[in-house]
Amino acid sequence: MRGGTVTIECVGQNISNLLDQIVQAKIVLKNVQWVSKEKVRITVFLSDIMQVWKYMKQYRVAGKMVKKSGPFFMFKKIKKRKFFVIGFSIFLFLLFFFSSFIWYVDVEGNEQLPDKHVLSILQKEGIYPGQLKVGLPNTDQLQRKLLKRIPNASWIGVRIEGTRIIVTVAEKKRVDSIGEKKLIRRPVDLISKKNAFIMDVRVFHGNPVVKVHDAVKKGQLLVSGTYGEATSPNKGPIVGAQGIVLGEVWYESEVVVPLKYVQNEYTGEKTRYTWPFVGPFVLSNPFSTPKPYAKSELMRRISALRIGKYQIPIGLVRDVYWSVRQVTYTRNHADAIALGKKRARLEMTNTIAPEGRILGEKVLHQRIDNGKVYLKIHFDVVENIAQEKPILQGD
């Protein structure tokens, strides 16, 4: 607050002597400049001003302060405009003061969970309007804590935007709403899909007629949808049958695996073409041949112009032709059989899904003919043999 410089205009006869005296006293001068004849303007540091003033009197040089600059004089000026400065500092203080509070707590992303529930939990964690922003817990910790408190949420995000805290809730999908669909009951019986040997009977509704280890024929009644005695139908009320009956079934599947097979392989060479397009028309050069290789695969990428979220039907089509060569491979016998078994097993699992499983398999027959391996495989599987059959109510 003491620094500053003063510019003085000196008028007098002995200016050269004055300057010499000042230099001898080891005082730093700046911008020594002649304004006119016998009038010199010098700039002195504020701390040296008294000394300079003394020498000026001694050499009878009249001085006049022209310019004052530096923090010392700034401070003096500020003292004059006291109220303005006070007002401004109060304004700044209030700005910082009020922006260091949380004024809004927003909850978003919740569908089933009411806002009030989330807000009350937040209040327990110490987040409510009027809370100081400084004392807030770490957002990561907060997210973990909230997730513990709200078991219906699968993820919770907390972020601070200025004086607003936004809590994003991602709710869990409720399991029972998916399960309810299965429980629609229809007036049906369950009958057997095919000849089988019962392994397991799981009945949700209805009256089971068969037992485990029974042998059933195709079309035989497994679970009755009529309430009451199964032996005397058409008497009780119809409740509808529902359940899974697992039966052991035999399958025979045939697989053919060629010993020679052809595969397409990329050679690694490629050619790129870029054409502009307008609407459905690609503006390509009609004279250039777009097929550079004997065999190739085309990968087309379209990048269209976009303004905001609107797509404009003008853009570039980028075609890449990948060179492909065909290679013939031969499998040996054992590999072909293994592959055939694998394929058959996969096919089997797909047909008996989701309840079924394979109990055992056996290759019945295998032969090589015309460069192909023919396999006949027997599968012993367990699958759901129950089939719904509507109960016809007599007229």
Next chain:
Amino acid sequence: MKRLTQLASNWFDLPPEVVGTLPRVEWIGQQLQIENFIGVHQFNPDLLTLKTATGYLTVEGNSLVMEAIYPDRILLTGKISAVHMKNNE
């Protein structure tokens, strides 16, 4: 003291401006820096005469401005036309 520094300069073969009190003038374009002067003898818009250890150094020119005067050097700007020296006997 003066003799001692002179001696040191001779012994160690140091450049004289580093140790000595001899004036050193550096003239770059329109700017002149004079080191190791003793006092200001005369100052006008077209003339500056400095007292140095070896004599009076005179700078002639137009609209001379002393940008800064430190205890040991002067920064002078302006249209400088001549620098000459009047040596002591």
